[in-house]
Amino acid sequence: MSANDTKPLRCATAGSVDDGKSTLIGRLLFDSKSLMTDQIAHVDEASKRRGLGRTDLALLTDGLRAEREQGITIDVAWRYFATPKRRFVLADAPGHVQYTCNTVTACSTAEVAIVLIDARKSMTEQTRRHLFVARLLGVKSLVLAINKMDAVDHSHEVFVRVRDDVTAYLSALPKNLRPVDVSFVPVAALTGDNVVEPTRAMPWYDGPPLLQHLESLPNDEQLDAGARFPVQWVIRPQSDDHPDYRGYAGRLASGTLSVGQQVRVAPKGRETTITKIETARGDVAELTAGVSATVHLKDDIDVSRGDMIVALDDGPRITREIEASITWLHETPARVGGTYWLRHTTREVKATLESVDATFDVLTGAEIPFTGTLGLNDLGRVRLKTSAPLCVDAYRDRRATGALVLVDASTGETVAGAMVLPE
């Protein structure tokens, strides 16, 4: 299997301030030879100008002025690199609590979360927050990189202690948030031990280095579920060449869709048959999830943007009342009873925030009763009522049709991301 035949592995990285995350990423890029000489020269020069004794690999990723001035990462940076075996997309999220919304952003599309821990400090509140957010956002695999092992004499005991702390935290999470796949890799990003190259400093560790471990992780795919095809746009050329052409453009969110298949157009519910599926690479008999396509239907029925072409069996829940986990992303706190724009797949409707039923204590992972404010970086559970029906799935089963974004109706700002809970 070569890098060209596989989908890239989408990774989010998170760490507390000074855990050495930017250094780790710099090391991954540097040691996998994904950096160009001018990028390295630039970092060398910038490090010298700052009077640093050693090349600061963090300067590779911290590109914004404010980041360089404060020596911290503020915004999510997107990086691409490849090994002969695998392509990677890294969403590098800053660690500080005030930038939790960036951890949320990075985790929203990630299949793997790489969470950094400083071996000297073990778990901090930030670590708990990162682990909690990753699981709340449905990231399947967690990779704990226990960093700065060089600063604890490469001690196996320290590694085991950190691993046990993390394991205890994760197993105390609510059942639906407990991770499926967790792994621990001891590393020293500064010296490069166990990041790309194996290390001799930790003979007690018999697993692969971090990069090799990432190469072996599976993509997060589900193929055997009923189709969800949100319609983005109706293509009607009305030209002499194509007088009667009418195709429904969209990207298959999950499942498969085949020519000849009986389908339902939700939410209204008319049934019809798929007659043709066009993609950017030609016509296909079967469409797989993630592929953009233009679908043709046998019957001339009313289908427009925001409708969803779905499987007859195993269809979505059609509802105006939704219970969801929520991450609040804006300085203005949630207004209970307030109305927001709600964006779900290709549909935008008005939604009322009926109630905030609980917030999460990230230190323990437990729900606590709502005390009156759901503000920036708070995580909670809410009820929403929409002005028109949505075709939703539980987020834990299908991310694309379980994800909601709330937008402030007066400012246009994105205020929250929400994940539909099971009925």
Added chain:
Amino acid sequence: MSRLPGHLASLEDEAIFVLRETVASRERPVLLFSAGKDSILTFHLARKAFAPARLPIAVMHVDTGHNFPEVIAFRDAYLKAADVPLLVASVEESIRKGRVADVTGPRASRNALQSVTLLDAIRDHKFDVAFGGGRRDEDRARAKERIVSVRDDLGQWDPKSQRPELWDVFNMRLRGGEHLRVFPISNFTELDVWEYIHAEKIDVPSIYYAHTREVIERDGMLLANGPHLTHLAGERPIITRVRFRTVGDATCTGAVRSDATTIEGILEETISATVTERGATRADDKFSEAAMEDRKREGYF
């Protein structure tokens, strides 16, 4: 069904998804087209996204007046073949109207002036969204750019108050005076672009291929000698075999020494390249650590 490698197919599907979401959500989209490889790729994907219907997006070139003649000839022929009309927003025109003052001196580049011309054109034509060919692998500031990015009424980008962008659910809402910049090929790398151009047999201007050209060597870069380039003391033109990795304003776009006369040759050079495309070829990014961020803040694409 054509055989496109899996990673390029995913990138193609994502770009088409973004193009359709944007056009469906806004009223008056425009695609910024310089006839550089990234804008050609964006245009190509936009046509695929809405085929067989006509492109529901206007196409506009922000013209600095300092062009490579081959690129302008390519631009016109390419769009004519596609039967798509072109709008030109001219920096020369902005200078004549007194909207901006021309820059002078040997290191003068009109790159920064483009922002004013672009914003004027967006206002005049009432565009509410401009598609660009920006990619996140180009630069440290670009790496932090959203796919859908809001510009205020002065066209400014505020990197500290970007909207969070979760999943692929894009917030396309605007307040009066604001517009969106949307980057459908954000996640392509330089190598992906060339691999895609190769796989899809897309034409690009001849200056991307190796050719013999008179150049001036300055700051470790090869700048095309021409009427718009003022020489520094002691600079002598040399004739050598080069190609361009990016296409921009002729006064600040550097060439690289090359023998690649085919796409295969370019791919080979890109795979073994040891310098980034901007590091090799953009004089304007060398002035400071955050040159791109500063230009973007002021409305640059």
